[in-house]
Amino acid sequence: MNLEDLNDKQKEAVLYNDGPLLIIAGAGAGKTKTLTAKISYIIEELKASPYSILAITFTNKAAQEMRDRIYAKIGSEAKKLTVSTFHSFGLKIIRDNVERLGYDRNFVIMDSDDSLTVVKKIIKDMGYDPKIYNAKAIRNKISSCKNEMMSAKAYERLAVSDYEKVIQEVYERYDEKLRKNNSVDFDDLLLLPIELFKKNPEVLEKYQELYQYILIDEYQDTNQAQYILTKMLSEKNRRITCVGDDCQSIYSFRGANYKNILNFEKDYRDAKIILLEQNYRSTSTILDAANQVIKNNKMRKDKNLWTARGIGEKIKYYRAYNEADEAAYVIRKIKELVNRDVEYKDIAVLYRTNAQSRVLEEAFLKENLPYRVVGSFYFYSRKEIKDLIAYLRLIHNSKDNVSLLRVINTPKRGIGLKTIENLTNKADELGISIYEAIESGKELEFKNLIERLKEVAQDLTLTELVEKVLDATGLKQELESEGTLEAEVRIENLEEFKSITKTFEEREGLVSLEDFLLEISLISDVEEYKNDPNRISLMTVHSVKGLEFNHVLVVGLEEGIFPHMNSLMESSDIEEERRLCYVAITRAKDDLHLVNARRRTLFGKEQINPVSRFIGEISPDLLETNVKDELPKQEEKIEVGEMFREEEVDYNVGDFVYHETFGTGKVVEVTNTLVSVAFKLPHGIKKLMKNHKKLSKV
Numbered sequence: 001m002n003l004e005d006l007n008d009k010q011k012e013a014v015l016y017n018d019g020p021l022l023i024i025a026g027a028g029a030g031k032t033k034t035l036t037a038k039i040s041y042i043i044e045e046l047k048a049s050p051y052s053i054l055a056i057t058f059t060n061k062a063a064q065e066m067r068d069r070i071y072a073k074i075g076s077e078a079k080k081l082t083v084s085t086f087h088s089f090g091l092k093i094i095r096d097n098v099e100r101l102g103y104d105r106n107f108v109i110m111d112s113d114d115s116l117t118v119v120k121k122i123i124k125d126m127g128y129d130p131k132i133y134n135a136k137a138i139r140n141k142i143s144s145c146k147n148e149m150m151s152a153k154a155y156e157r158l159a160v161s162d163y164e165k166v167i168q169e170v171y172e173r174y175d176e177k178l179r180k181n182n183s184v185d186f187d188d189l190l191l192l193p194i195e196l197f198k199k200n201p202e203v204l205e206k207y208q209e210l211y212q213y214i215l216i217d218e219y220q221d222t223n224q225a226q227y228i229l230t231k232m233l234s235e236k237n238r239r240i241t242c243v244g245d246d247c248q249s250i251y252s253f254r255g256a257n258y259k260n261i262l263n264f265e266k267d268y269r270d271a272k273i274i275l276l277e278q279n280y281r282s283t284s285t286i287l288d289a290a291n292q293v294i295k296n297n298k299m300r301k302d303k304n305l306w307t308a309r310g311i312g313e314k315i316k317y318y319r320a321y322n323e324a325d326e327a328a329y330v331i332r333k334i335k336e337l338v339n340r341d342v343e344y345k346d347i348a349v350l351y352r353t354n355a356q357s358r359v360l361e362e363a364f365l366k367e368n369l370p371y372r373v374v375g376s377f378y379f380y381s382r383k384e385i386k387d388l389i390a391y392l393r394l395i396h397n398s399k400d401n402v403s404l405l406r407v408i409n410t411p412k413r414g415i416g417l418k419t420i421e422n423l424t425n426k427a428d429e430l431g432i433s434i435y436e437a438i439e440s441g442k443e444l445e446f447k448n449l450i451e452r453l454k455e456v457a458q459d460l461t462l463t464e465l466v467e468k469v470l471d472a473t474g475l476k477q478e479l480e481s482e483g484t485l486e487a488e489v490r491i492e493n494l495e496e497f498k499s500i501t502k503t504f505e506e507r508e509g510l511v512s513l514e515d516f517l518l519e520i521s522l523i524s525d526v527e528e529y530k531n532d533p534n535r536i537s538l539m540t541v542h543s544v545k546g547l548e549f550n551h552v553l554v555v556g557l558e559e560g561i562f563p564h565m566n567s568l569m570e571s572s573d574i575e576e577e578r579r580l581c582y583v584a585i586t587r588a589k590d591d592l593h594l595v596n597a598r599r600r601t602l603f604g605k606e607q608i609n610p611v612s613r614f615i616g617e618i619s620p621d622l623l624e625t626n627v628k629d630e631l632p633k634q635e636e637k638i639e640v641g642e643m644f645r646e647e648e649v650d651y652n653v654g655d656f657v658y659h660e661t662f663g664t665g666k667v668v669e670v671t672n673t674l675v676s677v678a679f680k681l682p683h684g685i686k687k688l689m690k691n692h693k694k695l696s697k698v
Contacts, residue, residue: 001044006037013241013274014038017046017213020234020268022261023243026305027290027586028281028548031243032062035215036069038241039081042213043074050080052212054233056089058221062546063088066217082211086226090189091518097196097203106397106514108183109521113386114402115139115174115185122173126166133166142171146187147223147255149194181401181433190225197232208236219244219264223255231267238268246301247294250542250580258579262301279305281548281589283312289592289618290585296617297575305586313591317615317625320597323356327363329595330553334369334536337551337591344370348537348549350584352562356555357538364536374539384475384490388497389520391469395453396513399433411478414442449473462501462516470494541584552588557596558609559668560678560685568678569666571654581614594623609685610669610676613653649690649697651675656698662686664698 003011010030013023014037025031039055042048057063063083071078082089091109098105110118119142120135145155152171159168178184184192197204214234216222219242222230234240242264249258265271279287287305294300316333320326330349337347349360357373364371387410390403398404405424409415419441427437438447453472457465470476476494479487504516537549541562556562562581567573585592594615599608651657655667662679665686669676675695678685688695 001041003037003041006034007278009274009276009278010034010037013276014041016272016274017042017239019238020264020271021241022219022264022268022271022273023241023276024261024273024301024303025243025245025276026279026303027245027248027583028279029276029305030278030280031217031276032066032069034276035217035241035243036066036073039070039213039215040073043077048212050077051082052210053081053215054089054211054213055081055083055215055217056086056230057083057217058085059546060085060088062217086222086229087186087189090193090229093193093196093207094184094189095518097200100200100203101192101196102179103184104182106182108181108393108397108400108403109189109518110178110183110185110402111521112139112186115143117402117405118174118177119170122170122177126169126173128166133163133170138167138170141167142174143185143187144255145171146185146191147225149191149224149228180431182397182399183402187225190229194225194229194232204232205236207233212237213239213241215241215243217243220246220249220258220261221251221254221256222260223257227257227260240268246299247297247303247579247582248545250545250576250583252576258299262299275303277303277305279307279586280309282307282586283309283590285312285314285622286585286588286592289315289622290582292619292622293578293585293614293617294582297578299572299575314624315618315622316591316593317623317627318593318595319611319625319627320595321599322597323359323600324363326555326595326597327359330360330555330593331363331367331369333553333593335367342551343534344536345534346550348539348544348547348552348587350539350541350544350552350554350587351556352541352564352580353556354540356561360538360555364538369536370534371536371538374537374543382490382493384479384493385497387475388466388469388494389517391450391453391473391475392465392513393517394435394450395457395465395469396517398435398450398454401427401434404434407473408443408446411474413446413474415446419443457513462505462513463498465513466498466501541580544587545583548587548589550589551591551593552584553593553595554584555595556600557594557612557615558600559612559676560607560609561596561600562612562614565678565681565684568668578614581612594618607684608687610687613668649695651690651697658696658698659686659688660694 003014006014010033013021013034023031023034025034035055039053042053043050055066057066063085067078067081067083070081070083082092084092094101094103098107116135116139119139120130123130123133123135123138145151152168152175155171156168159165178188197207211233214230216230221244230240242261244261246258246261249256249261252258265273282290284307287307291304318329320329334347338344351357351360361371361373387407390406393400393403394407405420408420423434423437423443427434430437435447435450438444449472453465453469456468460468476491479491479494500520501516504519541554560568563574563577567577596611596615599606601607651667651670653667653670656664657667657675657677658664659677659679662677662683665677665679667675668678668685674687675690676685676687677695
């Protein structure tokens with residue numbers, strides 16, 4: 001096998017297959033290329049069976065890209081590999097061992113909206129005030145417990161406050177309901193395989209024997225459950241390769257634990273570590289800035305990105321007057337690029353929070369610039385699509401109470417809330433599904449409709465079945481009779497769903513409804529504007545990970561925005577914000593703009609934020625900027641008063657302080673006479689006189 005297109009470190013990673021291997025792959029260092037070359041090498045040179053290889057990525061898109069690349073290298077043998085996401089792999093194990101886990105074969109995977117519906121109902125049934133006991137917050141807590149491998153019983157030991165005790169009770173009832181409805185949620189796709197392996201060592205051994213080579217991509221993003229599953233599978237053969245970059249770990253809010261990658265050498269004492277530091281994406285100026293920022297993090301593995309691409313242009317740093325001037329700068333620079341024949345699709349504007357996009361969108365619309373807001377719209381989350389899927393799921397599994405409750409009166413067919421409540425109570429008392437509890441009235445007409453669809457489903461293709469459901473249920477007719485532009489768009493979305501089933505049929509051949517429903521349960525969001533890809537991308541820094549653009553503009557680089565207000569109190573949170581900044585910088589290939597504003601109206605309030613500390617961490621030699629001198633004092637918003645201490649107080653960045661009006665805060669900037677302090681919302685960042693009597697060190 002020819003490895004000439006790999007650099008020395010990539011080649012070393014491909015050739016080492018004698019034990020645990022950690023590849024620390026910097027941004028743009030060719031990790032996917034290295035992984036695919038390694039898998040091809042294992043098959044072609046080590047003569048391993050493709051069936052013995054398990055490769056896990058974090059997104060369906062990444063899994064498909066890996067499959068395509070391996071297919072291009074080794075041909076049809078690639079089809080025998082297991083290349084999937086963690087959740088897809090967990091689903092495969094559950095389906096193969098469904099009886100051992102105590103589920104029927106036609107179990108249903110509930111998405112986050114379905115889970116939320118169940119939690120809301122439990123809170124209501126328990127008689128708690130939903131304003132106090134927020135269903136989404138409780139659902140998220142249950143999810144994080146599951147990701148940390150904490151059962152409802154285990155959480156009971158930690159539940160001290162009344163609020164936590166309610167969460168524990170909801171968690172317990174939630175799990176019971178899922179079991180009763182023959183349903184699992186996304187978190188269960190990881191938990192159930194671990195439960196299976198712990199209770200059935202012989203089953204674990206079977207998978208350990210099957211998968212002789214295990215490769216995990218984006219290892220820094222693994223949560224506790226994914227970490228344990230990986231460790232269990234690799235325990236016997238120890239031929240495990242983990243690829244990742246601790247400097248790009250930005251998903252702690254989803255339960256990701258970057259310490260998994262930092263602790264790899266402790267978990268595998270004989271592990272080999274290989275650094276991929278040569279970057280093929282960015283100029284050396286951009287990489288120098290990224291290196292300078294990230295070196296301020298204490299919790300990281302040392303590496304230094306470098307490139308053979310050359311120095312490139314200086315990074316443009318622009319300090320705008322306000323958010324309108326910031327947007328105007330972005331527009332101006334994009335127009336300059338377009339005049340140089342740059343395509344819109346090669347430009348991205350990045351921001352820390354979705355709220356920042358509004359001003360940018362208004363400016364883009366005014367200037368008639370084509371754009372897309374990536375990650376804001378999800379095809380499968382639209383009401384009409386969720387209604388259609390609920391019908392299909394109910395046809396497949398009539399025990400699916402969540403889907404039934406969604407569509408029993410959609411479109412409206414005169415089945416009221418009281419009827420639904422009575423049916424639910426009856427089902428609960430008898431220990432049966434709501435569908436089974438239906439015996440009369442308009443709800444029986446609905447049940448007969450589903451029965452008819454179940455009968456014809458056997459003889460129809462997926463696309464034909466979708467068409468039949470749209471007509472028979474009245475979903476399409478209701479929208480057609482509405483006659484509005486919104487209804488037309490919804491009809492187009494339903495029509496688009498048929499093209500999804502058609503593509504699935506063409507790709508997989510004749511498949512069952514079960515296979516299709518399981519497939520779409522795992523599909524991530526479908527981007528808008530796919531018919532016109534030549535648009536500027538607007539997105540949060542979280543959304544841009546894994547992507548690259550020739551020209552990148554990062555806006556809102558101010559203390560309290562980026563780094564975010566909620567992160568200013570804890571050093572670990574600041575380190576994650578710095579990793580986010582590192583990700584933002586390393587998305588740029590040729591041209592990077594860093595932008596902020598002197599004053600900004602956000603959430604209806606004007607505020608003046610200090611320049612982001614991340615700007616200060618970049619050497620001025622790398623920047624081309626409009627900021628020549630220190631900001632004029634008259635532009636600072638200063639809290640002044642009549643009471644001052646005579647003695648000078650010495651403050652340092654990071655000090656905790658107390659203000660009589662604003663409470664406890666943290667110092668984020670210090671000048672000769674002023675101190676900038678981040679207080680909890682709604683106060684935000686305030687500039688105060690150092691010797692003001694209302695301010696004191698904690």
